[in-house]
Amino acid sequence: EVQLVESGGAVLRPGGSLRLSCAASGFNFDDYGMTWVRQAPGKGLEWVSAINWNGVSTGHADSLKGRFTISRDNAKNSLYLQMNSLRVEDTAFYHCARVILGHCDGDTCWGYFDSWGQGTLVTVSS
């Protein structure tokens, strides 16, 4: 059974940094791309970042303006999200999900998300 368990959520002041983790099990982690999606309390889903199977290719939402970095450690079956210069509007549940590739344009591929974690809450407040 595929399991994704996020951790690392916390309460922070604006300007702070945080690293989230996602522990994967039940599948060959290094066969899949992975992604982070966030959801502000009571709001909809917002795609944050994605990484391919070996970590060489990544993508981030333009709205993040380079503040977040996605990475992975296939030896540890783990996905990470480094978040810097946090803002009040970054307050959200952060979910990791497994990517199933569905469409490629040249060397870049995108997909849908077939397995999700429960999420970890990041609260940014002054």
Add this chain to the structure above:
Amino acid sequence: EIVMTQSPATLSVSPGERATLSCRASQSVSNNLAWYQQKPGQVLRLLIYGASTRATGIPARFSGSGSGTEFTLTISSLQSEDFAVYYCQQYNNWPSFGGGTKVEIK
């Protein structure tokens, strides 16, 4: 960025009735569209991918249609467990989600 718009925001339906949810893309996404279900306290669930292919284990009462910019998720006969929020997501380019449709009991 491809903007996804879902309508209506809330849909009130009686159990056993049909529910029709709409999703519109700001530019063509071909058939690179997925639908998800979210219920309180539960993990997000993939329902449909490729605009019309049901994911593993999804009941046949869920069906997806459309291509290009207009898509529909239909729940043919609503069961109690189907009252939830539904999101569409395009993956023709960097992913983006619609704002969601809440299906509530009428």
